[in-house]
Amino acid sequence: MFAPGGNTGLSSTTNYRVVLPFYIYAAFAFLIATLILVFHTGDIARHYFHPYTLAVTHILALGWGTMIILGAAHQLVPVFIEGRLYSNTLAYASFIFAALGIPLLAYGFYTFNLGETARTGGELIICAIICFLVNITISLIKSKSENVHAVYVFTSILWLLITASVGLILLYNFQYNFLPDNSIDYLSLHAHMGIAGWFLLLVIGVSSRLIPMFLISKYSNTRLLWWIFVCINAALLSFILIFLYVSEKSLYLVPLLLITAGILLYANYCYNAYKVRIRKKVDEQMRVSLLAILMMSLPILFLVVIVVLLLLAKSENISLVIAYGFVLFFGWITAIILGMTFKTLPFIVWNKVYHHIAGKRKTPSPKDLFSDVIFKWMAISFIAGFLLFVIALLLYISFLLKLATVLLLITSFLYTWNVLKLITHKPAKI
């Protein structure tokens, strides 16, 4: 009647020591990025090619978004592929290279010294990505099963490597000027590879597994996930080809339509998982994560307006471009991290603290390891700060802009506080 699988299906979880440094680093990077935002609000709102804007963007994209994704991926990929992480040493190396490279790169941007310091930072980050790529690739090769989620993760790491390599080439081009155009002209190429190729693909690949799992929903649709994969990669490849070889700007509507289709299909996937969920009461962490999926539509709306204005007025609106960048990094990317941190990290810490006593005595549940009240206030300050920032930026209301950055600083402070509370959790003495 039942097919015993021996001990199949359960992979040993990655050691928490490998994963936790990524989460801690990301929390402090988020805090630093919001601090810079508070102190340099006016400068950042002025132009996207401003030293402080570049510094904040890279701290958010690499220190915050990428670091936490690297940490979570080292934990989750072995689970997805029913295997083990190939090497803890490579994971540590990846952390050390990235942890050293990110501040060097950010400092280079902050001081607008795009020479040796920034380039060394960029090179160290590429070393970190290569370590991660090798580690995940060998883990995949040695694993028992292949699945769509693993393909998403692998492809997104390739895009991350391409994005970082293009970024490094642009840094060299600042000094040696070997490309046909200025580095600033290639920024949108570099940015969209990172946004769609790395963040979007990886977030969809991982959350398409996590969202049904945490909603306790049996929904799964591999075919739909493959279609989304095709849409996003086709959008990115067509964007690159048009950017490099075609001068007709109206063709940018092709990648725009493809990426919109991909996001809409994914929203549909999440909605279907939500509809057939077993757990009717959705917790705050899942609500924030689902809000992040809805927030994916915002950058698309901004992009439509930017492209239409570009086609009609033949010029770009700087405020709109900054708002577009903001709704990406402080929008869905930040929202999904805020939500998913408190769905994944409690399990890692719970396994570390309570695994050996599970079944022997009563243990708290993973959600008891952090403060729900702090989480709630963090979510409120995040949503308020996010909305206020976008409105203030588009309407040029400077005092509202400052208020919004203070709210985002509060968000990052509450997030870091809760993460540290979780990580330092000790079992109650009997």
Place this chain on the structure above:
Amino acid sequence: MNVVTNDNIRSTIALAALHEVIDPEIGLNVVDLGLIYQLDFDEAAKKVFCTMTLTTQFCPMGESITDAAREALQTSFPDNEVSIQLTFEPPWRPDNISEEGRQFLNM
């Protein structure tokens, strides 16, 4: 969900012990969740065999849940060797949840 067994009396003792093993994410015990498929007892060899599943193959708490189930059975049958067989065939379905479990989850 009915648990297949070759010894109803021992199975009742085992299920009472497994009732204390909670899936930490859902907050419901493994028996009412319908994770326990089969309980077999070999009196001569002093062995307890438990065939169980998880709500998902990707369950991050999988190791902890199976370890807790082993610990609970070992405490109830201290002279026996406990063996946990994990299976995903057939996969767990929401229909496996007991009436008590459905009430707990507001299903």
